[in-house]
Amino acid sequence: MSAGTVAVALVPDAQGVLSPWDLYELSTISMVFGVPHTDLADPWYTLRVCGPAPHATHGFDGLAGADTVVVPSVPDAVAEGRGELPAELVAALREADAAGARLVSMCTGAFALAAAGVLDGHRAVVHRNYAPALAARHPRVTVDASVLYTDEGRVLTGAGAAAGLDLCLHLVRKDLGAAVAGELARRLVVPAHRPGGQPQYVPAPLPPRDEDDLGPALRWALERLHEPLTVEQLARRARMSPRTFHRRVREVHGTTPLQWLLRERVARAQALLEATDLPVERIGEESGLGSAANLRRHFTRTVGLSPTAYRRSFTPSGPPSRGR
CATH class of the missing domain: 3.40.50.880 (Class I glutamine amidotransferase (GATase) domain)
Structure with a gap:
């Protein structure tokens, strides 16, 4: 067809x-x-x-x-x-x-x-x-x-x-x-995903760069989003004090370390909702957002849709059948 x-x-x-x-x-x-x-x-x-x-x-x-x-x-x-x-x-x-x-x-x-x-x-x-x-x-x-x-x-x-x-x-x-x-x-050569609900709908995060002094620490965090992470841990990985780390994340990414983590975890949840049929509870765990209730709260606040509604929007349905 x-x-x-x-x-x-x-x-x-x-x-x-x-x-x-x-x-x-x-x-x-x-x-x-x-x-x-x-x-x-x-x-x-x-x-x-x-x-x-x-x-x-x-x-x-x-x-x-x-x-x-x-x-x-x-x-x-x-x-x-x-x-x-x-x-x-x-x-x-x-x-x-x-x-x-x-x-x-x-x-x-x-x-x-x-x-x-x-x-x-x-x-x-x-x-x-x-x-x-x-x-x-x-x-x-x-x-x-x-x-x-x-x-x-x-x-x-x-x-x-x-x-x-x-x-x-x-x-x-x-x-x-x-x-x-x-x-x-x-x-x-365009972003793979810009949902329509709002322009600020979770812009695709930029990957940490090798030449960036934050890069190794942030890549380490991206590999462990499912784990509990603290600013102190990330600062140690970056070989900075928490205060210096906080300042550098703001300078480079325009946000706080905790907000950066939240944005990345929501982006991970988006990818899992699009590409897998994992239950919401499991996606909460895999993305590091925790319980299903916590996932729903942060996801809906950031994206503007509940995880279930978001997944429904990206389920292949084929072109509409005419005359039905």
Whole structure:
């Protein structure tokens, strides 16, 4: 079975020109879904580009039958209320929604999904510069400009620019699993994982460097996250006083030693939730966060989701089945 057909709806401006954002987002979508990575999943996705000639290989009727429909940025005139979307695009989006396709927008593409009624009753994100306009023109949409992307099952929205790549990798993770998405991210030389809930969602920690005087001590700690660790232990490994060690960790990592440990333990828990089916109790032990209750408290406070909800978000489910 194929990973699914992804159809992209391009909307040029009144002069028939695609904006730099359209081109950037189209290239992002093409790198993820249009290049066949059949060694990771065979067959890979099928990409279909829809819109007016000469930019596309299909008209907007090509959205029909796609498993996933993606709308990149629309012209600024449309987002700012000075222009109209093609009526055939709006109709095609409504038909795709009725058929059960997964609907995705990047940046101002949210205005197209909103015009088709797809976002009614949903939480959606758009670049913060356009959030007031989207909220004012579509009051049935809950606009959140503080996150990278939203995932409400069949309806997903992204903040645009780099967040568009995060959203595409998130779709691959949902469809094909964390291992495939992680390897694809490595090939694209981007972070393997930036969940959408908040920009500050646990940034991927930088590995300790050999030339850093903290490096050996912190690598030693990373190998023992499951054990009880104290600042005094780490300071001794670094051959520093606790006070000097505390100051150096702040200078290099911008946080305290205990917060650094907590961040690394949460990151370890994330990796285990994504890649294993270990029970939450065992993940608490393996990550050094202790009991399941302690894991839930720190994980939810840091990530914004419970461990169970986080794991559910990254369980491969395949593209949505249309018409169900």
